[in-house]
Amino acid sequence: xxxxxxxxxxxxxxxxxxxxxxxxxxxxxxxxxxxxxxxxxxxxxxxxxxxxxxxxxxxxxxxxxxxxxxxxxxxxxxxxxxxxxxxxxxxxxxxxxxxxxxxxxxxxxxxxxxxxxxxxxxxxxxxxxxxxxxxxxxxxxxxxxxxxxxxxxxxxxxxxxxxxxxxxxxxxxxxxxxxxxxxxxxxxxxxxxxxxxxxxxxxxxxxxxxxxxxxxxxxxxxxxxxxxxxxxxxxxxxxxxxxxxxxxxxxxxxxxxxxxxxxxxxxxxxxxxxxxxxxxxxxxxxxxxxxxxxxxxxxxxxxxxxxxxxxxxxxxxxxxxxxxxxxxxxxxxxxxxxxxxxxxxxxxxxxxxxxxxxxxxxxxxxxxxxxxxxxxxxxxxxxxxxxxxxx
Numbered sequence: 001x002x003x004x005x006x007x008x009x010x011x012x013x014x015x016x017x018x019x020x021x022x023x024x025x026x027x028x029x030x031x032x033x034x035x036x037x038x039x040x041x042x043x044x045x046x047x048x049x050x051x052x053x054x055x056x057x058x059x060x061x062x063x064x065x066x067x068x069x070x071x072x073x074x075x076x077x078x079x080x081x082x083x084x085x086x087x088x089x090x091x092x093x094x095x096x097x098x099x100x101x102x103x104x105x106x107x108x109x110x111x112x113x114x115x116x117x118x119x120x121x122x123x124x125x126x127x128x129x130x131x132x133x134x135x136x137x138x139x140x141x142x143x144x145x146x147x148x149x150x151x152x153x154x155x156x157x158x159x160x161x162x163x164x165x166x167x168x169x170x171x172x173x174x175x176x177x178x179x180x181x182x183x184x185x186x187x188x189x190x191x192x193x194x195x196x197x198x199x200x201x202x203x204x205x206x207x208x209x210x211x212x213x214x215x216x217x218x219x220x221x222x223x224x225x226x227x228x229x230x231x232x233x234x235x236x237x238x239x240x241x242x243x244x245x246x247x248x249x250x251x252x253x254x255x256x257x258x259x260x261x262x263x264x265x266x267x268x269x270x271x272x273x274x275x276x277x278x279x280x281x282x283x284x285x286x287x288x289x290x291x292x293x294x295x296x297x298x299x300x301x302x303x304x305x306x307x308x309x310x311x312x313x314x315x316x317x318x319x320x321x322x323x324x325x326x327x328x329x330x331x332x333x334x335x336x337x338x339x340x341x342x343x344x345x346x347x348x349x350x351x352x353x354x355x356x357x358x359x360x361x362x363x364x365x366x367x368x369x370x371x372x373x374x375x376x377x378x379x380x381x382x383x384x385x386x387x388x389x390x391x
Contacts, residue, residue, distance in 0.1 A: 002244035003036040003115070003150040003213060005201075007236055014049035022235050022377045023077070024054040029380070032244070033082045034103075038117035038152040040073035058085040064096030072096040074117040074151065078103070091143045093132050100146055106249040112144040116151030122170050125154055129175035133182055145183050150215040152240065157187065160197055161211035164350040185216035188245065189228045197346055198230045200241040202366070206345070206359035213243045224248050232338075232366060234373025262316050265323075265380070272319045276312060283308040334372055338365040 004023075011017040027035060042050075042061050046069070050059045058080055064072030073096050078085050089102040098116050105111040119125045136143055157172045159165045180186075189211075200213035217225065225245050233242040266272060286304045295301070341362040348354040 001034050001113075001148065001150070001215065001247055002032050002242055003038075003152075003215060004233060004235060004242040005038040005117070005152045005213065005240035006041075007039050007239055008041045009046070014046055014053055019235055020050065020054070021381060022233075024057060025377060025380055026233065026235075027077060027079050028056055028081065031079070031082060033079050034113060035077040035079075036113070036115035036150045037075045037077060038073070038115075039071075040075045041069050041071070042073055042075070043068050056081050058088070060088065060090050060099065060101055062092045062096055062099045068096075072117060074099055074115050076101050076113060076115050091139075093135050093143070094128055097128060098132055100143060102144055109249070110144070111148070112146045114146035114149040114151075116149060116153060118152060118154040120154050125170065126173040126175050129173060129179045133175075133179045136182070146185075147221055148215065148217045149183065149185055150243070152213050154212050156210050156212060158190070161190075161199070163199065163209040163345070180216065183216075184218055186219060186222050188215055188217050188222050188225060189230070189243070191222065192225075192228045198342065200230050200243055202238060202362075204238045204363070206362045213240055215243055215245055217245075221247060232369050232373065234370055234377055237367070237370045238363075260313070260317070262313075263320060266316060266320050269319060269323070272316065275315055275319075279308060279311055279315070330372060331369075334365070334369040338362070338369055341365040 006019055006023070008019075009017045010019040014020050023035070023037070026032060040061055040063070042059075042063060047059050047061050050057060056079060058078040059075055060078075061073060061075035063069075076099065078088070084104045087104060091100045092098075093100060093114075097118065098114060100112055100114045102110050102112045118128060136145060153176075155171045155173065155176075156162050156167075159167045162168075162171075198211065199209035200211050202209045211230070213230075215228075225247055227244070227246040229242075229244045231242050231244065235242070283304050287301060290299070290301070341358070341364075345355075345358040345362050348358045352358075
């Protein structure tokens with residue numbers, strides 16, 4: 001489960017949108033089941049394009065009525081490879097700002113998800129939470145209470161979630177507290193990380209940072225959740241990060257890893273292909289050395305073929321581990337550098353002479369991580385195009 005503010009489409013059409021290519025790739029590759037998106041800037045025609053170009057996605061979008069393609073908009077993206085999208089039930093609470101979608105989760109259990117893109121205007125923001133509560137109460141069960149509420153709230157609940165660490169008159173409105181109590185929802189990231197500091201939004205200079213993107217859930221789901229994360233995704237630079245969690249159905253039986261298969265990207269490795277060629281040549285030599293009478297139960301064509309396949313798979317798995325470790329090592333190094341920059345900025349504070357240097361360090365660390373992730377997306381897209389051209 002994830003949420004990220006997209007800051008628009010990046011192109012007039014979905015076919016030319018790098019943001020939608022990155023989102024579609026991440027949903028598949030990272031096995032994101034459901035993703036809330038904000039500032040979608042989508043018309044009905046754009047939604048149809050998403051379904052045309054990305055068959056593994058199902059999108060439910062609510063546009064801002066006064067400017068559907070230029071401002072606002074909130075949606076939920078479902079990964080059809082992982083979720084049941086056959087009987088989704090959607091309710092728009094505030095057009096372009098708040099929607100509730102109910103899906104069948106496991107064994108007939110429903111999961112209701114509310115996606116949020118709150119206004120930046122203080123009055124509109126504070127009034128919206130009361131509007132949502134009123135509509136849910138008046139629905140008398142026809143609109144289910146959400147089990148999860150996630151999105152861009154455009155305020156924080158605690159001073160620790162801002163840098164500089166100060167509560168503004170925008171933050172922690174009473175109307176939102178009332179809604180949380182009515183729904184029985186908890187700020188899962190903060191409950192899981194009571195002393196940790198991180199931010200999901202930043203400006204270019206890093207003079208203002210905040211954790212305005214959040215995920216709330218019921219107590220039952222909080223107990224079944226793990227991996228509460230705030231990550232730079234490569235989709236937005238100098239803006240929003242992605243927030244995510246893993247949810248488990250505790251009643252589900254254990255599911256194994258499934259059948260192993262070779263990743264397409266691994267087949268582009270020249271060293272591995274050279275090893276495959278040598279292994280194939282060696283298998284052919286063994287076959288050619290066999291005569292009809294020399295074949296036994298221990299030495300025959302079927303044994304050679306079996307051993308060749310096993311050796312090929314073992315070599316491919318070893319090379320895949322090497323490639324994965326290289327990617328993970330680079331990404332983890334960059335993430336660690338960012339965490340160190342965050343800690344340094346907190347240590348020097350907002351009024352220190354070293355503040356500007358600390359902010360520059362954080363910006364450079366985040367830019368490097370964004371560049372690395374963007375390069376991974378570009379490489380993945382290039383491999384897909386290459387594979388599509390092959391007969």
